[in-house]
Amino acid sequence: MILVTGANGKTGRAMIRALARHRPVRALVRDLGQAGELRALGATDIALGDMGDTGSLQTALDGASQLLHIGPAMDPNEVQYTTNAIEAAKAAGVSQFVYYSVMHPQRREIRHHRLKLEAEEHLIGSGLAYTILEPIRYMQHLDPIWPRVVEAGVHAMPFSVEQKFNIADLADLAEAATRVVVEPDHLYATYELAGPEALSQLDMAAIISKVIGRDVRAEAVTLEALERRVRAAGLSEDRIEQMLNMNRHYDQHGFRGNPNTLRMLLGREPATFQDYVERKAAELSA
Numbered sequence: 001m002i003l004v005t006g007a008n009g010k011t012g013r014a015m016i017r018a019l020a021r022h023r024p025v026r027a028l029v030r031d032l033g034q035a036g037e038l039r040a041l042g043a044t045d046i047a048l049g050d051m052g053d054t055g056s057l058q059t060a061l062d063g064a065s066q067l068l069h070i071g072p073a074m075d076p077n078e079v080q081y082t083t084n085a086i087e088a089a090k091a092a093g094v095s096q097f098v099y100y101s102v103m104h105p106q107r108r109e110i111r112h113h114r115l116k117l118e119a120e121e122h123l124i125g126s127g128l129a130y131t132i133l134e135p136i137r138y139m140q141h142l143d144p145i146w147p148r149v150v151e152a153g154v155h156a157m158p159f160s161v162e163q164k165f166n167i168a169d170l171a172d173l174a175e176a177a178t179r180v181v182v183e184p185d186h187l188y189a190t191y192e193l194a195g196p197e198a199l200s201q202l203d204m205a206a207i208i209s210k211v212i213g214r215d216v217r218a219e220a221v222t223l224e225a226l227e228r229r230v231r232a233a234g235l236s237e238d239r240i241e242q243m244l245n246m247n248r249h250y251d252q253h254g255f256r257g258n259p260n261t262l263r264m265l266l267g268r269e270p271a272t273f274q275d276y277v278e279r280k281a282a283e284l285s286a
């Protein structure tokens with residue numbers, strides 16, 4: 001049995017779907033109303049708990065031999081939540097703590113990278129048998145803008161259209177995480193997980209154009225426009241500040257990585273962006 005935290009998030013759901021083909025999965029939720037959908041994805045057990053409450057994590061780990069810990073996105077409590085999970089895992093005697101971090105946690109100027117670096121340090125020093133996954137930005141960031149891409153022919157993200165990103169398919173990342181959990185030889189490893197191509201928004205727009213058969217142009221949304229949109233959507237001031245900081249960093253540096261480790265874990269080529277867009281277009285037309 002493996003316990004998955006952050007289970008109802010975008011990442012947690014993808015992980016449950018992949019892991020459940022190989023292991024009984026218990027999903028940690030704060031709201032039991034989420035149980036039905038997570039069971040439909042393959043979770044066999046549901047545990048009610050909160051990453052801020054070590055006791056609830058320890059109870060949730062009862063009978064579980066592994067933990068996949070996924071902290072909430074851009075959360076200021078990343079270190080506390082992870083040290084709580086470490087304490088609970090030690091008390092429960094788990095045989096593997098898989099920590100879902102981020103690629104280049106050394107990029108300390110982005111707060112959640114810095115916090116994940118600190119959380120990694122706690123885990124490495126904890127005495128637990130661990131595996132650290134360091135995934136890059138997902139291809140799935142296309143999903144929320146897809147309607148506008150198709151309807152208006154505009155691929156618009158809040159950074160330069162020329163900066164390059166080795167985005168990865170979340171389904172590949174979930175398959176890689178599953179390998180790490182199911183195979184015996186991934187303890188004490190830290191794996192950077194990046195996609196196979198370095199793509200700018202210009203490249204992405206051209207690939208989408210080819211797949212859907214209509215012109216798509218790339219556009220850099222300004223940080224001011226992003227701020228107006230997320231404030232109108234009711235995001236917290238802290239989340240807004242972190243989003244602006246991260247996208248400012250992307251605008252200046254992009255996000256490059258090497259796909260070798262992901263290729264090794266999958267035992268095949270990772271999905272290309274074109275593979276992802278073709279799959280998405282096929283799912284939508286089905």
Ligand SMILES: NC(=O)c1ccc[n+]([C@@H]2O[C@H](COP(=O)([O-])OP(=O)(O)OC[C@H]3O[C@@H](n4cnc5c(N)ncnc54)[C@H](OP(=O)(O)O)[C@@H]3O)[C@@H](O)[C@H]2O)c1
Pocket residue numbers: 005006007008009010011012028029030031049050051052070071072073074100101102103112135136137138
């Ligand atoms: N997006 C990317 O490209 C990317 C790339 C690399 C790494 N990551 C990392 O992936 C992780 C997950 O991101 P995501 O976008 O999938 O997250 P998400 O969709 O925001 O999901 C977060 C989940 O955590 C749960 N949660 C929040 N606070 C909790 C608490 N105190 N106790 C228990 N559960 C709690 C939420 O529960 P509720 O449903 O109850 O709100 C939700 O199910 C993040 O650490 C992020 O840094 C993301």
